[in-house]
Amino acid sequence: MWRSCLRLRDGGRRLLNRPRSGLTASEGLGRKPPIPFRAYVPPAERKKFYQNVSISQGEGGFEINLDHRKLRTPQGKLFTVPSEALAIAVATEWDSQQDTIKMYTMHLTTLCNTSLDNPTQRDKDQLIRAAVKFLDTDTVCYRVEEPETLVELQRNEWDPVISWAERRYGVEIGSSTSITGPSIPARTREVLVSHLASYNMWALQGIEFVVTQLKSLVLTLGLMDLHLTVEQAVLLSRLEEEYQIQKWGNIEWAHDYELQELRARTAAGTLFVHLCSESTAIKHKLLQG
Amino acid sequence: MAALGSPLRTWRGLLRELRYLNAATGRPYRDTAAYRYLVKAFRAHRVTSEKLCRAQHELHFQAATYLCLLRSIREHVALHQEFHGKELPCKFTNDLHPLNPMDHSLSC
Numbered sequence: 001m002w003r004s005c006l007r008l009r010d011g012g013r014r015l016l017n018r019p020r021s022g023l024t025a026s027e028g029l030g031r032k033p034p035i036p037f038r039a040y041v042p043p044a045e046r047k048k049f050y051q052n053v054s055i056s057q058g059e060g061g062f063e064i065n066l067d068h069r070k071l072r073t074p075q076g077k078l079f080t081v082p083s084e085a086l087a088i089a090v091a092t093e094w095d096s097q098q099d100t101i102k103m104y105t106m107h108l109t110t111l112c113n114t115s116l117d118n119p120t121q122r123d124k125d126q127l128i129r130a131a132v133k134f135l136d137t138d139t140v141c142y143r144v145e146e147p148e149t150l151v152e153l154q155r156n157e158w159d160p161v162i163s164w165a166e167r168r169y170g171v172e173i174g175s176s177t178s179i180t181g182p183s184i185p186a187r188t189r190e191v192l193v194s195h196l197a198s199y200n201m202w203a204l205q206g207i208e209f210v211v212t213q214l215k216s217l218v219l220t221l222g223l224m225d226l227h228l229t230v231e232q233a234v235l236l237s238r239l240e241e242e243y244q245i246q247k248w249g250n251i252e253w254a255h256d257y258e259l260q261e262l263r264a265r266t267a268a269g270t271l272f273v274h275l276c277s278e279s280t281a282i283k284h285k286l287l288q289g
Numbered sequence: 290m291a292a293l294g295s296p297l298r299t300w301r302g303l304l305r306e307l308r309y310l311n312a313a314t315g316r317p318y319r320d321t322a323a324y325r326y327l328v329k330a331f332r333a334h335r336v337t338s339e340k341l342c343r344a345q346h347e348l349h350f351q352a353a354t355y356l357c358l359l360r361s362i363r364e365h366v367a368l369h370q371e372f373h374g375k376e377l378p379c380k381f382t383n384d385l386h387p388l389n390p391m392d393h394s395l396s397c
Contacts, residue, residue, distance in 0.1 A: 054322075055322060084326070085326060085330075085351075088322045088323050088326050089323070089355065091322060091323075092310065092321070092322070092323045095310075095314075095321070096310040096311075098313045098314075102366065105362050105365070105366060107358070107362075108358075226346060226347065226350045229292070229293060229350075229353060229354075229357070230353075230354055230357045230358075231357060232292075252368065252372075253368065253371075253372040256364070256368055257365065257368045257369070257372070260361045260362075260364045260365035260368060261361075261365050263357060263361035264358060264361040264362045264365055267354050267355070267357040267358035267361060268358055270354050271351060271354045271355055271358060274347070274350070274351050274354070275351070
């Protein structure tokens with residue numbers, strides 16, 4: 001009965017039965033201060049300098065051509081990706097630019113550039129450790145003690161995901177209201193580290209990216225294992241924000257802006273990981289079918 | 290497994306997003322590499338045996354993820370263009386203001 005009161009509806013933002021109001025101010029007791037619209041001054045946006053985008057297959061993989069020029073990474077390396085689907089998606093990003101090139105919308109290109117250039121110079125172990133470290137402060141493990149309705153909501157929405165992860169990997173994760181967060185057993189860490197080690201370097205860049213966006217390793221694992229959709233994972237990551245929005249109202253230029261940006265980045269990261277780690281077994285079936 | 294809804298709905302959503310993307314160039318979306326790839330991928334999984342159930346689900350998941358990506362980028366850009374660099378609206382609604390629920394006179 002409690003669950004039916006406070007479950008989120010499918011994919012939607014309606015936590016409580018309340019019609020959405022128009023633009024509202026965000027002041028209020030117990031409400032976070034209004035999120036200031038970022039005074040973001042974009043670097044001089046480059047004009048679109050090409051007409052046609054195409055893909056070609058080179059020695060190292062698939063390349064992107066802007067007119068007759070081959071796309072390169074910020075560090076000047078030839079832009080090559082291992083997967084045709086990924087190449088097509090990147091080409092589509094470039095193709096859909098109009099007048100100016102909006103790099104902040106080109107998440108897949110950015111992820112590929114990061115993987116090719118590795119600007120932070122991290123190796124596989126470091127990436128894995130960075131991702132697993134998030135478990136100590138994982139969003140879904142970090143619980144509030146009040147208000148009661150939010151406690152209930154967190155329990156109803158986050159407990160099932162934690163249970164799923166515990167069953168799926170045979171580990172203990174748990175949750176905590178302590179300021180230091182949950183205490184994760186060493187065995188849990190080992191199991192997850194060894195699981196992540198099965199991914200290649202590119203996929204790990206994507207995984208670490210998604211973990212940083214969602215502030216949760218558990219939710220990221222849910223995405224990688226096809227247990228959660230991107231919309232669900234983002235909603236679960238922003239559970240408290242959504243709760244506050246339902247209570248106090250929504251501000252399009254702040255809340256929706258952040259929501260769409262988080263969805264875009266999470267979707268890009270998730271797709272990136274999946275496309276970089278497609279198994280050859282599936283590829284063979286696709287070719288035959 | 291993630292609740293993805295019907296593949297047909299995802300397919301239609303993808304077509305819509307591809308149409309939006311190509312509207313500005315005036316080029317038909319059916320001419321794009323993305324469209325051709327998606328058609329091939331969806332068709333390949335229509336005639337399948339049960340063994341490929343997981344592969345089917347994976348494809349649908351990837352398609353739904355790509356749809357989410359295209360849609361959220363479009364909405365993000367729309368919000369950016371609507372609000373960036375302009376004076377931002379600020380209003381109180383009557384019934385939601387926590388301090389003065391009955392005060393209708395507050396405004397920015």
